[in-house]
Amino acid sequence: MNISVVIPLLNEAESLKELHDWIVSVMQSNRFTYELIFIDDGSTDDSWETILQLSTINSNVKGIKFQKNYGKSQALNAGFIEAQGDVVITMDADLQDNPDEIPELFNLIQNEKYDLISGWKKVRYDSVVWKNTPSKLFNWAARKTSGLKLHDFNCGLKAYRNAVIKNIDVSGEMHRYIPVLAKNAGFTKIAEKVVKHQARKYGKTKFGIERFIHGFLDLLTIWFISKFGKRPMHLFGAMGTLMFIIGFCFSVYLGADKLFINPTGRLITERPQFYIALATMIMGTQFFLAGFIAEMILRSRQEHTNYKIAHKLNLPKHASQNSINLN
Structure with missing residues (x-):
């Protein structure tokens, strides 16, 4: 399989059909074999029902539904466990990430042999106060502490070699610093690509003022882990x-x-x-x-997951996975 697209989401029912059709169009025009893995992080709208409907018309659609909201990091981790593609691409479900970037991201991983390509939303359409300013501050601090010269650590649009996502553990709220986790795991061919960013079309952002505090605490945590986590x-x-x-x-x-x-x-x-x-x-x-x-x-210590899965769609069951069946 060429590509796994991992899409964490929370209450994005309005955008899922449009996002699905856009991704499928890109995959078909480039003749990629693919899978779409939607991870419903405890949505209270019709997101899961929409995913079920999409799966009836497209067998490449797969899904994971959390029992409740656990956060983006846990959603990504669950998707990474299931992803089978040679190249794994993550994107947000709010249509702010552009699926037309997928072919070039795939080429950089598959043919240019990069381990990870991080998107850089050079031109943004977010709130200056709530997203742009804190993002610039976090990115500056992350560059200083990690040594990675990336402009946008938190961009949802990223591409990975499959071996990368199978060898990192994304927990807590560490999704902001996945490139740092990859570097700490020994994957050093990391670069970035300027990607198109679009204004949110439906709904509203799920991030509030708490992202200021969480971002800095996560940065301190990952700095400590990278320096002394093994010793x-x-x-x-x-x-x-x-x-x-x-x-x-x-x-x-x-x-x-x-x-x-x-x-x-x-x-x-x-x-x-x-x-x-x-x-x-x-x-x-x-x-x-x-x-x-x-x-x-x-x-x-023993490895364990820190989330509960209520349902899976078109995915194999793993005996060791921390999940429950509510059917």
Whole structure:
């Protein structure tokens, strides 16, 4: 199979038929073999019913319906598990991503041998306050912390080699930083392509002011994971050891001062420096233990999904997948 198109969505019933027809037209004109995987992230409108209708007229349409809203990252992760295409393309369901970009994205992955191509919405039709400004800020911070010179980390339109999506775990709200996850997994042939962006045709954006906070917290998380995710003891152990040594040396100094330099002075316990040294040693011990426990958890953890699937459409059932059947 040439292409898997993975489309996460939430309450986008009005746009799905038009998006489907547009993608199918592109696939047929380029003679691609393909599958469309729609992931309904707990929609409360008729999105799932629309997907079911599309599947009756197009056997390439596949679907996943979450039991409730879990977020875009979980939706993408579920789609990545199922995707079978040599090239996997993600796009949003709101018609702001242009399916006419698919052939060139496919060529860059399949023929130019890139691992990941990230779209760059150079000209945007979003709100300046709610999307453009925070996106520029997040992208600047992501470039500085990750070393990837991308202009638009959060663009929904991306293309991946199949091996990439099978070797990354998109959880929490890390969909904003998938290129960083790919780089951390060892996929270094990452580039970007300027893509057409269109104004939202139906409905309204699903993102509010909370994306400011979530974006920065996710960036801090992914920076920490990329630096110390595989070796937490290197951070916590080093900090703990350093603090313990500082506190211990300070305590030795206070003891020596009382015994040999100023034996008639105040008791050690009456000096505030003693409690600073004691607190530093205790905190150092706690940091060291935190690093040790993190190492133990890292070595013993088991992989698991963090979402529940209510229904699948035209997809195989995996025995190990965390899903439930509500039929």
